Amino acid sequence: xxxxxxxxxxxxxxxxxxxxxxxxxxxxxxxxxxxxxxxxxxxxxxxxxxxxxxxxxxxxxxxxxxxxxxxxxxxxxxxxxxxxxxxxxxxxxxxxxxxxxxxxxxxxxxxxxxxxxxxxxxxxxxxxxxxxxxxxxxxxxxxxxxxxxxxxxxxxxxxxxxxxxxxxxxxxxxxxxxxxxxxx
Amino acid sequence: xxxxxxxxxxxxxxxxxxxxxxxxxxxxxxxxxxxxxxxxxxxxxxxxxxxxxxxxxxxxxxxxxxxxxxxxxxxxxxxxxxxxxxxxxxxxxxxxxxxxxxxxxxxxxxxxxxxxxxxxxxxxxxxxxxxxxxxxxxxxxxxxxxxxxxxxxxxxxxxxxxxxxxxxxxxxxxxxxxxxxxxxxxx
Numbered sequence: 001x002x003x004x005x006x007x008x009x010x011x012x013x014x015x016x017x018x019x020x021x022x023x024x025x026x027x028x029x030x031x032x033x034x035x036x037x038x039x040x041x042x043x044x045x046x047x048x049x050x051x052x053x054x055x056x057x058x059x060x061x062x063x064x065x066x067x068x069x070x071x072x073x074x075x076x077x078x079x080x081x082x083x084x085x086x087x088x089x090x091x092x093x094x095x096x097x098x099x100x101x102x103x104x105x106x107x108x109x110x111x112x113x114x115x116x117x118x119x120x121x122x123x124x125x126x127x128x129x130x131x132x133x134x135x136x137x138x139x140x141x142x143x144x145x146x147x148x149x150x151x152x153x154x155x156x157x158x159x160x161x162x163x164x165x166x167x168x169x170x171x172x173x174x175x176x177x178x179x180x181x182x183x184x
Numbered sequence: 185x186x187x188x189x190x191x192x193x194x195x196x197x198x199x200x201x202x203x204x205x206x207x208x209x210x211x212x213x214x215x216x217x218x219x220x221x222x223x224x225x226x227x228x229x230x231x232x233x234x235x236x237x238x239x240x241x242x243x244x245x246x247x248x249x250x251x252x253x254x255x256x257x258x259x260x261x262x263x264x265x266x267x268x269x270x271x272x273x274x275x276x277x278x279x280x281x282x283x284x285x286x287x288x289x290x291x292x293x294x295x296x297x298x299x300x301x302x303x304x305x306x307x308x309x310x311x312x313x314x315x316x317x318x319x320x321x322x323x324x325x326x327x328x329x330x331x332x333x334x335x336x337x338x339x340x341x342x343x344x345x346x347x348x349x350x351x352x353x354x355x356x357x358x359x360x361x362x363x364x365x366x367x368x369x370x371x
Contacts, residue, residue: 040213040214040215040244040245040247040248041214041215041216042213042214042215044213046213050213051246051247051250052250053212053213054209054212054215054247054248054250054251054254055250055251055253055254055257056254057205057208057209057212057251057254058250058251058252058253058254058255058256058257058258059254059255059257059258059261060201060205060254060258061202061205061251061254061255061258062254062255062256062257062258062259062260062262063258063259063261063262063266064193064198064201064202064258065198065202065255065258065259065262066258066259066262066263066293067189067192067193067198067262067266068192068193068194068195068197068198069192069272069293070198070202071259071293072272072293072294073293073294073295073298073299074272074274074278074289074293074294074295076357076361077278077361077365078274078275078278079357080354080357080358080360080361080362081275081277081278081361081362083275083277083278084275085195086195087195088195089194089195089196089199090195090198090199090202091199091331091335091336092199093195093196093199093200093203094198094199094200094202094203094336095203095335095336095339095340096199096203097199097200097202097203097204097206098203098204098205098206098207098336098337098339098340099339099340099341099342101203101204101206101207101340102206102207102210102340102341102342104207105207105210105211110211111211112210112211112212112213112214113211113212113213114213116213116214118210118211118214119214120341121216122343123328123334123338123341123343123344123345123346124345125344125345125348126328126345128326128327128328129327129328129334129345129346129348129349129352130348130349130352131326131327132322132323132324132325132326132327132328132349132352133323133327133334133348133349133350133351133352133353133355133356134323134352134355134356134359135319135322135323135326135327135356136319136320136322136323136324136326136327136330136352136353136356137323137352137353137354137355137356137357137358137359137360138316138319138323138356138357138359138360138364139315139316139317139318139319139320139321139322139323140320140331140353140356140357140360141356141357141358141360141361141365142311142312142315142316142319142360142365142368143312143313143316143317143320144294145320146219146220146320146324146330146331146332147219147220147222147223147320147321147324147330147331147332148219148252148255148330148331148332150317150320151219151252151255151256151259152255152256152258152259153259153293153294154256154259155255155256155257155258155259155260155263156259156260156262156263156293157260157263157264158292158293158294158299158300159301160299160300160301160304160313161299161313163304163313163314163317164313164314164316164317164320165317166317167313167314167315167316167317167318167320167321168223168317168318168320168321168324169223169226169227169321170318170321171223171317171318171319171320171321171322171323171325172220172223172224172226172227172321172322172324172325173227173231173233173235173238173321174318174321174322175237175321175322175325175326176224176227176235176237176238176325177233177235177237179237179326182326
């Protein structure tokens with residue numbers, strides 16, 4: 001799948017950039033643009049207790065994931081077998097609400113509660129979205145969980161999913177280890 | 185009210201609540217919804233091993249790790265205080281196919297015949313729990329995001345690469361669930 005001789009085509013960031021202090025200082029645009037998800041785009045720093053609001057947000061997210069059975073292995077099988085509308089309804093309506101929200105934020109230039117302008121970064125296409133996407137699709141159907149539900153399932157009491165989470169961390173590490181040899 | 189909360193929530197309640205996570209995180213502090221990134225932060229924190237991909241200040245992204253701690257706690261409350269007292273309602277076709285492999289759905293969100301410690305070292309459970317988990321971690325990072333990062337955040341921001349990624353998630357899942365998993369389940 002990954003011809004090793006392509007490694008020379010993957011741009012390697014100069015060493016000083018690889019040692020950059022923070023993600024925002026990291027000028028290796030390839031690394032940065034491939035991973036603008038789940039990122040802190042704020043330039044401000046706050047006392048640690050300000051992070052508690054993300055604990056609250058995560059709490060609601062986890063509650064919804066379990067109560068709507070989005071984390072259920074059965075619901076995921078039904079989705080991929082086209083036997084139920086439930087998951088399509090969840091993801092579809094989430095995207096509609098998310099898209100309207102982002103359109104409003106952009107149109108009215110809403111700022112964060114700290115007064116910062118809200119920043120958006122475009123996603124750059126990479127063949128990884130196809131190859132990695134297919135591999136993740138396999139894993140999603142096998143475990144019945146994407147990364148959010150991995151955490152939620154552990155919380156809901158199916159503790160053996162700790163092993164899946166550990167495997168997923170190992171998978172992430174192996175990706176980082178061999179990414180220069182993968183086509184992007 | 186409590187009775188209603190204990191029932192499984194319909195998609196038209198859950199979907200919009202999940203969608204509202206996107207503006208909530210943006211407006212609370214310029215955070216983009218994404219969860220698979222936490223796996224990378226854990227690697228960067230625990231074993232960066234001089235790999236350039238893990239050389240960044242993961243502490244700046246600690247909000248992401250706090251967020252998933254919240255997911256864990258929310259799930260805990262949902263599965264205890266707000267637990268659904270009834271068995272899962274599952275499509276009859278899936279019930280029939282699973283019964284052929286000695287899997288009988290009950291109250292649990294995932295079949296105990298596969299997802300339990302006692303079954304971990306059987307061939308089918310090992311493949312689904314360990315190999316499946318590895319593919320989730322490797323694939324999401326290679327794709328640059330997961331269901332939350334690409335399918336919710338990326339699509340909401342009208343990013344076409346996220347649409348490509350989402351279609352590939354679905355394509356991979358479709359092949360696995362319909363053509364490969366039946367073989368694994370029969371092991």
